[in-house]
Amino acid sequence: xxxxxxxxxxxxxxxxxxxxxxxxxxxxxxxxxxxxxxxxxxxxxxxxxxxxxxxxxxxxxxxxxxxxxxxxxxxxxxxxxxxxxxxxxxxxxxxxxxxxxxxxxxxxxxxxxxxxxxxxxxxxxxxxxxxxxxxxxxxxxxxxxxxxxxxxxxxxxxxxxxxxxxxxxxxxxxxxxxxxxxxxxxxxxxxxxxxxxxxxxxxxxxxxxxxxxxxxxxxxxxxxxxxxxxxxxxxxxxxxx
Amino acid sequence: xxxxxxxxxxxxxxxxxxxxxxxxxxxxxxxxxxxxxxxxxxxxxxxxxxxxxxxxxxxxxxxxxxxxxxxxxxxxxxxxxxxxxxxxxxxxxxxxxxxxxxxxxxxxxxxxxxxxxxxxxxxxxxxxxxxxxxxxxxxxxxxxxxxxxxxxxxxxxxxxxxxxxxxxxxxxxxxxxxxxxxxxxxxxxxxxxxxxxxx
Numbered sequence: 231x232x233x234x235x236x237x238x239x240x241x242x243x244x245x246x247x248x249x250x251x252x253x254x255x256x257x258x259x260x261x262x263x264x265x266x267x268x269x270x271x272x273x274x275x276x277x278x279x280x281x282x283x284x285x286x287x288x289x290x291x292x293x294x295x296x297x298x299x300x301x302x303x304x305x306x307x308x309x310x311x312x313x314x315x316x317x318x319x320x321x322x323x324x325x326x327x328x329x330x331x332x333x334x335x336x337x338x339x340x341x342x343x344x345x346x347x348x349x350x351x352x353x354x355x356x357x358x359x360x361x362x363x364x365x366x367x368x369x370x371x372x373x374x375x376x377x378x379x380x381x382x383x384x385x386x387x388x389x390x391x392x393x394x395x396x397x398x399x400x401x402x403x404x405x406x407x408x409x410x411x412x413x414x415x416x417x418x419x420x421x422x423x424x425x426x427x428x429x430x431x432x433x434x435x436x437x438x439x440x441x442x443x444x445x446x447x448x449x450x451x452x453x454x455x456x457x458x459x460x461x462x463x464x465x466x467x468x469x470x471x
Numbered sequence: 472x473x474x475x476x477x478x479x480x481x482x483x484x485x486x487x488x489x490x491x492x493x494x495x496x497x498x499x500x501x502x503x504x505x506x507x508x509x510x511x512x513x514x515x516x517x518x519x520x521x522x523x524x525x526x527x528x529x530x531x532x533x534x535x536x537x538x539x540x541x542x543x544x545x546x547x548x549x550x551x552x553x554x555x556x557x558x559x560x561x562x563x564x565x566x567x568x569x570x571x572x573x574x575x576x577x578x579x580x581x582x583x584x585x586x587x588x589x590x591x592x593x594x595x596x597x598x599x600x601x602x603x604x605x606x607x608x609x610x611x612x613x614x615x616x617x618x619x620x621x622x623x624x625x626x627x628x629x630x631x632x633x634x635x636x637x638x639x640x641x642x643x644x645x646x647x648x649x650x651x652x653x654x655x656x657x658x659x660x661x662x663x664x665x666x667x668x669x670x
Contacts, residue, residue, distance in 0.1 A: 238493065239490060239491050239493070239541075239544055240544055241491055241537065241540040241541045241543070241544045242537065242540075244540045244543075244544075245536070245537040245539075245540040248540070249536075299641070299644055299645075301641075301644075301645045301648050302641070302645075302648060302650055303648075418537070420490075422490075425489070427489065428487055428488060428489065430488060430489075430515075431488070431489035432489075437496050438496075438499070439499070440499045441499070441500050441501040441504050442498070442499055442500055442501050443501060446560065446563075446564075447560070448556075448557050448560055449502050449505075449553045449556055449557055452502040452503070453502055453503060453506050456502070456503045466592070468590045468591065468592060469590070469591045469592070469593065469594050469595065470571055470572075470588045470589070470590055470591075471574070471588055471589070471591065471595045471601075
């Protein structure tokens with residue numbers, strides 16, 4: 231049982247698949263079936279999201295990347311907006327909030343920490359400006375959740391309360407670490423609680439209104455009765471095989 | 472005609488729209504409501520496809536392309552609900568689902584497959600096209616079917632060994648992760664698959 235909501239709809243996965251495969255996969259000539267898109271299994275995930283051009287360039291036919299080993303995580307314990315401590319690098323020991331998560335690589339971006347400074351200028355004549363960009367951190371080894379009772383890093387466990395809620399509990403002190411607001415955000419980056427309805431959306435009360443009346447007639451017959459269509463012709467005998 | 476989006480959304484980087492209709496929400500609605508909803512979704516899909524083409528023509532990025540997938544999912548869920556209701560009535564009245572069903576048959580290469588039943592005006596023994604299909608079956612297919620079977624077997628075995636090797640590699644690299652080999656996809660248990668594999 232997962233505490234955090236997950237997207238019940240299939241549409242987001244399908245959309246991401248479409249964006250990934252479109253213009254990335256090469257086409258092969260198969261003798262009987264004709265031109266077919268090659269099946270690609272080893273997608274290479276970096277800092278760019280699958281619907282971006284940079285991802286498409288990384289995954290073009292003929293591109294080779296060294297193999298990446300990603301530890302499979304069954305249940306994620308870190309969410310957007312969590313306070314964490316960085317354990318490695320220049321910003322070791324500093325606390326920060328999580329900006330974004332990339333689950334395919336177990337990466338986490340902490341706001342303002344573990345940054346890379348580069349000098350960039352628009353043209354050779356213009357003075358270069360120092361650009362600061364965050365570098366990702368591994369969730370399993372380089373980052374730890376902070377225990378609110380003593381502000382120190384701690385490992386956590388998922389445990390059940392007396393009421394039956396699943397919560398994160400610090401292993402060292404036993405204090406419950408509450409979920410941040412970003413935990414309610416679903417896979418498609420939409421927080422259902424803070425979503426305001428638009429013009430084309432059906433309102434909540436209209437959606438929940440029950441208009442179904444069970445009748446002993448097929449869907450088609452019901453519509454015909456409602457629209458006053460009468461069909462008295464008998465269909466001829468057909469065979470199904 | 473309503474093939475184009477409202478003018479406020481033209482040229483926007485993204486258009487905010489809700490989520491697709493769920494199966495449980497559609498089950499609450501009457502048949503005429505579903506009928507009307509289908510046409511609303513159809514018009515929306517036509518509008519989105521028109522806008523996609525128009526943005527391509529203007530060499531610009533189409534905002535929020537996931538709207539197409541949302542509409543597609545709503546329409547699929549609607550069809551599922553309608554099929555559910557018809558199936559329930561048919562089972563109640565006749566004891567059969569009323570759907571065409573499928574049957575196991577062989578194609579011209581002798582390979583078996585599940586074929587969806589279609590509607591014909593004449594019985595199978597009188598249909599000249601179905602009679603012609605029997606002419607392709609012969610003993611010459613046995614050799615190729617055997618080769619196909621052998622190929623399928625070694626492909627499956629290689630996949631099992633690959634999965635087992637991957638599990639060993641990952642467990643050695645991440646000893647705290649409690650990874651289990653996913654051998655269920657090959658319809659075997661770990662014990663039986665370990666019989667022939669080298670330690």
